Amino acid sequence: MEMTPSIFMFIVALAAVVNGLGIVRIVGGLGEFMRRRESLTVTFYWIHSALVFFQLLIHVLLWWSFIGLREVESINFLQYFFLLIGPVLLFLATSLLVPDFTDDTVDLHAAYWRSSKSYYTILLVFWPWVIAIWPVFGYPLAPTWKFAACWMAMMMVMRFTRNEKVHGVLVSAVWLLTIAFIGIYAMQLGGVASLMME
Numbered sequence: 351m352e353m354t355p356s357i358f359m360f361i362v363a364l365a366a367v368v369n370g371l372g373i374v375r376i377v378g379g380l381g382e383f384m385r386r387r388e389s390l391t392v393t394f395y396w397i398h399s400a401l402v403f404f405q406l407l408i409h410v411l412l413w414w415s416f417i418g419l420r421e422v423e424s425i426n427f428l429q430y431f432f433l434l435i436g437p438v439l440l441f442l443a444t445s446l447l448v449p450d451f452t453d454d455t456v457d458l459h460a461a462y463w464r465s466s467k468s469y470y471t472i473l474l475v476f477w478p479w480v481i482a483i484w485p486v487f488g489y490p491l492a493p494t495w496k497f498a499a500c501w502m503a504m505m506m507v508m509r510f511t512r513n514e515k516v517h518g519v520l521v522s523a524v525w526l527l528t529i530a531f532i533g534i535y536a537m538q539l540g541g542v543a544s545l546m547m548e
Contacts, residue, residue, distance in 0.1 A: 358420045361430060366416060368437040372409045372444040376402060379448040386451060395459035397514075398447070400521050401469075405444045407528060412440060417540045422487045432479075432486050439476040443469050463512065470509035477502035492542050497531045 353361075379402075383390065419433075446465040449456055480498040485491060504520045504527075511517070535541050 353420065353422050353424060355420070357425075361425060361433070362416050362419060365433055365437050366413060368434065368441055369409055369412050369416075372437070372441040373406065373413075375441070375444050375448050376406045376409070379451070382451045389454060390451060391455045393455075393457040393459055395462055397517050397521050398458045398462040400525060401462075402447055404521075404524060404528065405440070405447055409440060409444070411532070411536055412437065414536060414539065415542060418542055419487075420540075425487070429486055433483070436476060436479045436483065439472050439479065443472040443476065446472070466512075466517075467509060470505045473505045474502060474509060477505070494531070494535055494542055497527060497535075500527055 383392070446469045447462075449458065449461045477498045481491065481495045483492075501524060504524055508517055508520055
């Protein structure tokens with residue numbers, strides 16, 4: 351089916367809603383923490399906090415990039431289904447990372463290490479999705495594939511090691527790479543899409 355502005359809005363709606371649920375999960379967790387901060391005993395862990403904010407930023411960047419779909423000339427069900435996989439994976443990863451504040455004591459260090467393998471496993475599927483999204487719609491690899499490959503490589507290492515120093519160094523590197531990505535590709539709405547159309 352040919353991509354018209356109204357079809358574009360229809361196509362993006364469900365993907366945006368699923369992606370938005372991840373943002374709500376993070377912001378809702380922060381709100382719950384602020385509401386109960388005087389009765390909660392929280393053991394903070396900087397790696398966990400850095401990844402929660404990284405997840406928030408990735409959700410926002412994904413939403414920001416959806417505008418690029420308006421450049422796609424046509425779409426079928428399999429392409430649409432593939433499109434939905436990314437937001438679902440990102441939401442699942444966020445759900446694993448953001449703890450429930452059901453008890454009066456929350457240990458974010460323990461929560462991180464308890465969920466880290468599952469979290470990184472999901473992201474090891476998410477980054478290939480990022481790399482494949484443009485080819486699935488009939489375009490060549492986006493120039494951003496090298497960033498996604500670097501994130502994937504770092505997360506593969508973190509998936510298979512429990513060394514805190516390695517996690518600390520790599521989470522810092524993840525953030526540096528994210529800042530570079532934003533500076534190069536994400537400052538303008540639809541920046542990657544416009545590069546793909548040149």
